Amino acid sequence: MKSLIDDSKELIKTVSTDFGRVFYSQPKGCAIPKSLNDLIEVVKGCYDSQTPIIPRGMSHSASGQCLSQSGVVIDMKQMNNIHDIEFDGEKGFIKADAGITWERLIKACLEQKAAPPVLTDWQKLTVGGTISTGGLGFMSHLYGIQADIVD
Numbered sequence: 732m733k734s735l736i737d738d739s740k741e742l743i744k745t746v747s748t749d750f751g752r753v754f755y756s757q758p759k760g761c762a763i764p765k766s767l768n769d770l771i772e773v774v775k776g777c778y779d780s781q782t783p784i785i786p787r788g789m790s791h792s793a794s795g796q797c798l799s800q801s802g803v804v805i806d807m808k809q810m811n812n813i814h815d816i817e818f819d820g821e822k823g824f825i826k827a828d829a830g831i832t833w834e835r836l837i838k839a840c841l842e843q844k845a846a847p848p849v850l851t852d853w854q855k856l857t858v859g860g861t862i863s864t865g866g867l868g869f870m871s872h873l874y875g876i877q878a879d880i881v882d
């Protein structure tokens with residue numbers, strides 16, 4: 732079976748830095764899972780070979796948070812489906828993959844005339860990426876950080 736981990740120079744170059752362009756590192760490879768099964772296969776393979784992994788979203792971190800030296804970068808952007816969305820006019824929830832951007836998530840919420848209580852000011856970031864770092868926006872003084880509103 733073909734490995735989901737790609738070690739081509741071109742792909743490794745694209746994941747060797749982040750928005751900050753301050754830190755650079757050389758991962759062993761990069762995987763771009765499209766499904767939960769793909770992700771499980773990659774994580775299991777890395778666990779078995781004791782290879783470190785690092786998830787990567789829109790790579791808008793500025794200090795190398797989504798980089799890996801000698802590990803495997805797992806680009807999560809293809810795992811971006813919305814599985815469920817409910818809103819009763821007051822409260823609601825949305826079940827989505829962490830690789831989805833807030834921009835797309837918000838569009839889906841607005842179709843239900845709803846919106847998440849805390850949004851980052853810049854929304855071309857992944858849900859997984861901002862929850863990992865906290866996620867601050869103009870409503871944080873009332874509702875806290877995005878990580879507070881996630882189950």
Ligand SMILES: Cc1cc2nc3c(=O)[nH]c(=O)nc-3n(C[C@H](O)[C@H](O)[C@H](O)COP(=O)(O)OP(=O)(O)OC[C@H]3O[C@@H](n4cnc5c(N)ncnc54)[C@H](O)[C@@H]3O)c2cc1C
Pocket residue numbers: 749750785786787788789790791792793796797807829830850851852853856857858859860861863864865866867868
């Ligand atoms: C122009 C710009 C505007 C910004 N505006 C805001 C703002 O308004 N509010 C704010 O709070 N921040 C803001 N940030 C910072 C940004 O929210 C963080 O850097 C955030 O982590 C970026 O999300 P990302 O999808 O790019 O994640 P990445 O930079 O790719 O990853 C960041 C961290 O999250 C981890 N990660 C990524 N995906 C997953 C996943 N699926 N599961 C688990 N871990 C994961 C990575 O391993 C890494 O540690 C801004 C940054 C930029 C460059």
